Amino acid sequence: MTNNEKMSGQSKLILFILILGNFLCLISETVMNVALPKIISEFHVPTSSAQWLTTGYMLIIGVSVPVSAFLIQRFTLRQLFITAMSLYVVGSVMAFMTPLFSILLMGRMIQALGTGLVLPLVMSTMLTLVPVHKRGTVMGVFQVAILFAPAIGPVLSGIAIQYYSWRIIFLGLLIAAVLILLFAVFKLKNVLETSRPKIHIPSVVLSTLGFGGVVYGFSVAGEGSGWGNPFVWITLAIGIIALAIFVRKQTKMTSPMISMTPFTSSIFSRGILLMFLVMMIQFSMMLILPLYFQTAASLSPLQTGFLMLPGGITLALTAMIGGRLFDKIGFKPLLVVGLILLIIMLSLFTRISSDTTTTEATILYAFFTIGVGLSVGPAMTLALNQVPKELHAHGSAISNTINQVSGAIGPALYTSIMIMTSQRFIEGAEGGNQSLLEVQGMTEGVHTVYYTALGFAALAFVLALTLKQKDQQLQKG
Incomplete structure (x- = not known):
């Protein structure tokens, strides 16, 4: 072309x-x-x-x-x-x-x-x-x-x-x-x-057990007894083992259900991992922030929806503008600026409390989404540009599967961290108003969540620095 x-x-x-x-x-x-x-x-x-x-x-x-x-x-x-x-x-x-x-x-x-x-x-x-x-x-x-x-x-x-x-x-x-x-x-x-192509039934079964087990395990971990539930670990173990066997089979098949060939490109692998890390944070933010303000500030579901709306609009605009800039200036400047902004915003979110106004939270979230919009699109486009035409179906299946898995793992991981930290805080408190303790405990939990997310964002930034502008050389075909 x-x-x-x-x-x-x-x-x-x-x-x-x-x-x-x-x-x-x-x-x-x-x-x-x-x-x-x-x-x-x-x-x-x-x-x-x-x-x-x-x-x-x-x-x-x-x-x-x-x-x-x-x-x-x-x-x-x-x-x-x-x-x-x-x-x-x-x-x-x-x-x-x-x-x-x-x-x-x-x-x-x-x-x-x-x-x-x-x-x-x-x-x-x-x-x-x-x-x-x-x-x-x-x-x-x-x-x-x-x-x-x-x-x-x-x-x-x-x-x-x-x-x-x-x-x-x-x-x-x-x-x-x-x-x-x-x-x-x-x-x-x-x-x-x-x-x-012929459908390989064992691959379908392994794929179902693998991806289903991982998604279900992490989803259940974000509810109820969380990581203390033995069923969570059993389900995750089955999922991970099935996935390992699935991947091994795909690498040996002449007509695999999902080709692992795209992962032979280091650029594709790093791009997909970057996308996974940022999407995991984004999906979690969409759950944790409304949940916190409904509990700490007694906002209604409609009010919390409108708290998130400006960020959603900003995200849409940033994604479109970032896409155009990708074609003009390349992925590297967008990715670096986006991840730096993400790190700054997550740092500010570690100071959030019940005294934080909805206006302040709305503005912080809007700037956070700018970082997401500048990060996810370039990472995904860079990765998919490494996939040759005959593997487009496989590249898109990998990308969408990673997207869905990040949507299951992120919220479950961060919700469980928030709940465990909150429970520890309440158990360690020496009496007091129960409602106030719950808000304080949840605040501690949310702070821990954002510190964790900050660590993942920093990892993504380091990973982005390993990519070179010349890596954007596009796959023809």
Whole structure:
């Protein structure tokens, strides 16, 4: 590809349809977070059961995304996207109309199956259609879906619950999904090459056990008894062992389900690790910050949603601007500036307390998201630029799987740190007002969380320094 090559109108339309579907599916990842209390009350189910509306959604995505490399090679773009959006529509209808919690949960799982198909499909198509010298710009738009959609989910659901009902959430998702589906039926064209790869059942089983075990284990660790629950360790052990066997098998197969070849590039490996570290911090921030202010400042779910909204908007704008700058000045300046800003903001968050105003927290979070926007996009684009055309499906499957795993590991790890530190503080206190102690304990927990995140951010910064500007030499093909 030459630098004069431009994207056709048809290519732009295809990417627009896919990114719309991606945005909708990612909103669903967090849209249930503030709706759970209402659902618990209406269906009279325990919190542990209701939590599966979110945990189960992430689990199904974590299991289905790794299989996507095979599906993308086997079926056409139209077949996969229309199937994915149809599944999403069916799941939304079930969730909207259900009289039973079990049907609501099943609807969410069917939605997740559709989401697991859409996420890697977008990236694989983008790598095929977008000239390498334009990938930073297009990836910036794609980052809006990846980063902004989960941030806007709680705001939309907060508004729906405040003034209407949790069912309105699914009605809105259903209407949007039907419109995207109709758009795809009439306008989406096939652009990906297909082949006849054979499905390797043992790989599917190992992938399901591996990624499912890791995602589920970390998700459960963030709840209830946390890391003290033996089931967490058993599940994680099964997941890690299955993943190790899975990776070993893929390296020996002539037609692997997910090729490990991209990891032979040191640049790809470091880029993916950078993305994982920053996304883990971002997903955690989206959970910890609202949780703290609902507890310490007694904010409503709607108020905490609006506390996060400016950061979500800033993140979207930064991702788009950062994408354009990637094509003009390269990844290194963006990555370094972004990580430095991330470190500074996390340092300031270690001083947060119940006296911190929502305005101060909103401003801090907005600047934090600038750091995320300047870091994640360049790291992801740099990594994927190292993947040759014949491995695009595998590169996109790896990237999306890492993204989902970071969304499970980050919140679980940081939530468990917060809970353990808080409990230790309360147990060590010599009496006093219980409500005040809980706020003080949670403040201590949050401080420990941000110090931990600061350590991961510093690690990411050191890793970024090992990358050279010349590493941006793009993979042609």
